[in-house]
Amino acid sequence: MEIEKSLFDNLQEFFGFDTFKGDQEAIITNLLNKKDTFVIMPTGGGKSICYQLPALMSEGTAIVISPLIALMKNQVDQLRAFGGTDSIAHFLNSSLNKGDITRVKQDVSSGKTKLLYVAPESLAKEENVQFLRQIKVSFVAVDEAHCISEWGHDFRPEYRKIRQVINGIGEGIPIIALTATATPKVQSDIRKNLQMNDAVLFKSSFNRSNLYYEVRTKKNVIKEIVKFIKSNSGKTGIIYCLSRKKVEEIAEVLNINGIRALPYHAGLDAKTRADTQDKFLMEDVDVIVATIAFGMGIDKPDVRYVIHHDIPKSMEGYYQETGRAGRDGGEGYCLAFYSEKDVEKLTKFMKDKPVSEREIGTQILKEVIDYSESSVCRRKQILHYFGERFDEMGCNNMCDNCRAQKTYFDGEQSLLEVLNFIKNEGGKFDDHHIINVLIGQNNQPISAYKHDQHPLFGKGKENGVNYWNSLIRQAELNDFVKKDIDHYGLLQLTEGGKKYINNPYPLKFILNRPMEKAEDDGGDEVVQGSSALDAELLKMLKELRKKIAKQKSLPPFVIFQDPSLDEMCMLYPITLEELKQVQGVGAGKAVKFGAPFVELIKAYVEEKDIDRPQDLIVKSTANKSALKVSIIQNIDRKIGLEDIASSKGISYEDMLKEVESIVNSGTKLNLSYFVDEMIDQDRQDEVYDYFKTAEVDSIEEALNVLGEADYSFEDIQLMRIKFMSELGN
Template identity: 80%
Template sequence: MEIKKSLFDNLQNFFGFDNFKGEQEAIITNILQRKDTFVIMPTGGGKSICYQLPALMSEGTAIVISPLIALMKNQVDQLRAFGGTDSIAHFLNSSLNKTDTAKVKQDVLSGETKLLYVAPESLTKQENIDFLRLIKVSFVAVDEAHCISEWGHDFRPEYRKIRQVINNIGENIPIIALTATATPKVQQDIQKNLQMTDATLFKSSFNRPNLFYDVRAKKNVLKEIVKFIKGNTGKSGIIYCLSRKKVEEVAEVLSLNGIKALPYHAGLDAKMRADTQDKFLMEDVDVIVATIAFGMGIDKPDVRYVIHHDIPKSMEGYYQETGRAGRDGGEGYCLAFYSEKDIEKLTKFMKDKPVSEREIGTQILKEVIDYSESAVCRRKQILHYFGENFNEAGCNGMCDNSAHQKTYFDATEKLQCTLRLIEQLGEKFDDQHIINIMMGVENSQITSYEHNKLPEFCSGKADGEILWKSLLRQALLDNYLIKDTDSYGLLRLSKSGRSFIEAPHTVKFIMNRPMEAADDDSDENAPSATSSLDTQLLQMLKDLRKKISKQKNLPPFVIFQDPSLEEMCNHYPVTIDELKQIQGVGAGKALKFGAPFIELIKKYVEENDIDRPVDLVIKSQANKSALKVSIIQNIDRQIALEDIASSKGITYEDIIREVESIVNSGTKLNLNYYIDEMIDEDRQDEVFDYFRGSEQDSIDIALKELGSDDYTREEIQLMRIKFLSELGN
């Protein structure tokens, strides 16, 4: 009773809470009784209080082993704010200089420090072990304990040395291991490695009922992301990408589109990362675009959405990253984009790894593929992965699959046949092998086992691969089968599976929805193929162009070319900034000719009550912008085009195309130094006069009119560039 009163007093005095959440009270009591404690609790469940509060109440200093400097800093800052003194919590890691380290050790030795956060790399240093021997350690907290297991999504070899170090520091030191993501296999690894098989296990449900899970085919992904964020203006969000390059690119596109976004990855210096983190916490920035380096231990309760630009490497990673949304119990939208190209990239990353690591990595990745492609309730699949059964009716439409219309098929006979086949084959094969038998795929493994001679071989080809994938996935989710992770994911029959073979009952399974193929990245910003051209507006824009061309005595194509007018009819730009984003316009042309066009479009939109698809006018970085800038600089220095092409490792045809693109977007280039060397003045004048009087800018027609014996295609092309640059820009 005394401990209970003391617990609540300390919770109220230090953290300002009146009640514990979930099993926090039981966990804290267990560690205060100096018992080994293993906590599996989802992100947002309140893990940190489980070791912070007992540390404050115990004699001595608690050692908290944590993998990230950002996480340590965040928690130490919070504890100091609660405790009112800097000495109450410290961290010891590579970011400290000698003076800082001496101050930390002095505070710890004086007994003022109740929590000392240590990186696993720092913990194993002999000087730190010698120091920790001098103090009374109340207990050791191993945060992010899944890092111990090769089956975890964030394996760190240093974590496997923790037990040995604890033994060196002192005897009978209790341990509390904590993680937000642990499959049964990972749980087993953690307990075995930390030698805490007798620990009290506290496992909360992995269900986060406030999170909406949505997986989409990766098509026009930047457009989709900008559209989603614009629809959630003012809300905080995190976007995860697999590479630093993609992080930078996505952050740049968001910024160009008026979204307050910053990149975050390990390639940025520590100060910039800390500043970015602070800006996100202080809401100076709405969106962080990050590699997985961001978010661990970031205590921001009101992140409203987490977007995966690239599908993650593991279900643990996906669960932990999506878990950063809606930690306050409020709205949390988890949107992931999936494409087979991403899977190919992730598979390539693994090819140079040792065989055992590659085998594990392949199995972990396969779970992500099955999750993404399945039409079964996302929540059911996530919870099954973490060893928890869930009735999909409890999802309440909080995932795309539960909300979508589903197609069912009668699986009774096919399931019985499949289970019987797995039994006959001695439960020695994985799901892909079983699918290959049903589909009649004659690969080396099938033929070496002579499974191409089985009566089942090719018997399911007419049903299609999607059906067999759907069937095996749901046989696992409904516990007819068990996947043996220790043995390369081989399928074993469960008790229910064996019963079903003997006494089948009617079973209906959901057919997977085929994921659409993803477009190439180069097409991400292309206009939507479904958008229909507004022909009435197009004619009005062409009439306006003709009128302006007569006023300025210029051919119409100098003002805006047809593809630009057509894109205006899809996107209805009504400001100069929006017009600049139209293909082939650019800043120069928008400022020189744009005003009457946007006035006409604005009036047309108002009169016809048009709902403008502004969310689809995505401003993007100019393709190869660095190359274009370099070409402009070299032309300013009057370097020959052949030499520029050679220095950039591109062909002469490529350089001409790039120069045309620069001029078409409204930038003025002076190529006289180059053209004067190639074409004499009289011939230049003749071509110039031709284009001035022509309504078309076709090189083929110009060659025909001017005579292909007198001019080469290259000469006409260069003169057209000069003409457009001088008169249009």
């Protein structure tokens, strides 16, 4: 019970959450008990807390191995905000100079640093290994662990040396490996390579029930994309392309067609890429056209569609990229365009690779081809790829295949022929070879194994390749056969397949539709939100949110997220009290941003003579007034804002927002004791004079005028609070 109690206290104190999500609590307890831990959790499932919280609670420093500099910086910034001090988390990578590195090592040695983020390349450097030997390492977290496996979609050789380096640092250091995508093969690779065969596995479902999946034939693709985006006006999306050239071309076409779009790829300089991400977050641009690099380092919850202009190289890549959509649980439309030419291009890319890598790449690509060409539930196929069984009834028509008209065929006899062939031939052949036998396609491997003399040779010719492809794909999805991935896709019988041979029963299979889909095949249907929503009001609220966001220099979703606006369009709150009961609003946001929203809704309700739902469902919201009272009392006692934030388990930035909210609601606070400690008198006077004459209270505008080199955002925000408190209250 000791761990359990302190776990919840620490969760509340550091991250401000009252409850754990999914397996988080069990994962953290396992790691705190010094046991190796393996976590497979989809994007947005809360992986980071699984190692951040135990690191903050453990003696020593946790080493976090992460592949992307942008991701490291993002997480370190967040941890510093939560922890209240810069020394609590650091990163060690190629972006630091010698002075920076010395500072990091001093903080780690003195025991101030609880998490040290390193790239695998930096970890392997001899001077870093020597340094880490001298400190107390609480555990090692390997983030994006699929990079270990050559079967992963982002193979990195440095990841394969991690175990060796850990052994060089010290004995008995627990490891937690985390990934958002891992097939059974990748899982086994990770365990083997990190020598963590006894690790406890925690695996969450990969099902994202709010995402709608569709694959279309690549015909008039740019026209189709423009049409799709125009029919989803006002929503944000990402388009993925394989080449930089195509990225530039499509971004240009979209802009010509009146769609605000920007390109994003590795050929652009770092500042341009950062500006592009900011514009996307701030909704100054609706669409990003990108190579696969985009979206990994940002967390925009309301991306409403992800389009693949080119079919992706792997199912892992496809799952990660479509996973950028609908992270707030709202609508997410995943549209991919498929053509055999794309497949030929991707196959050419692999020509110069070593044989083993080429074979693996071919297998990975074949999964994407099967997914694209099959008429079976898309969700079932995605989840099967990640080793998860799924009944397609649970898809709820959230993919094009489940919505389409299907052609069924009786497959009992054909399935028995395939299963018996696999059994009698000892599981030595892939689907391509077996289909060639059945349709009578004689080639070198067929004659080499004398399969041109096999009783089945040519027996299934009149059924055609599509029939046999459909049957074998579904035999695999329904667990009659499995691919032996270690041996390049050879088909083998499962227990289910063996039982079926001994005890067959009638079975229906779905025939794959030809890829040339008819124009009226449901291709342009867009998944709509709840029919109860008032679309006209929703548009007005979004425009208001954008206007306020611009004024406050905040991303629109920081004001209110989409689900909150949706609920306003069903409940029509016309007072701040009613607004507080809307999902995701609460007292703080209602006070800070709510007035114009309730005014707009009230005027709209009167004009349209709308009957509002009389009984608003009261949702329990966190009691923020108690927090505000406590902050005011602590400020009266002249306790530093950073210390108050730390004691309340909120970040310094959130602390400033709370204090700002208190001041904006009319309470006068004496903050001089803290401001004097943070900013010298001359700089205080300069900011004060600026705000006296400024036309807007924008912090960015102040930074532009006063100089970013001399002031931080927080300095200006703090001075703005003092200014408002003294002159406004």
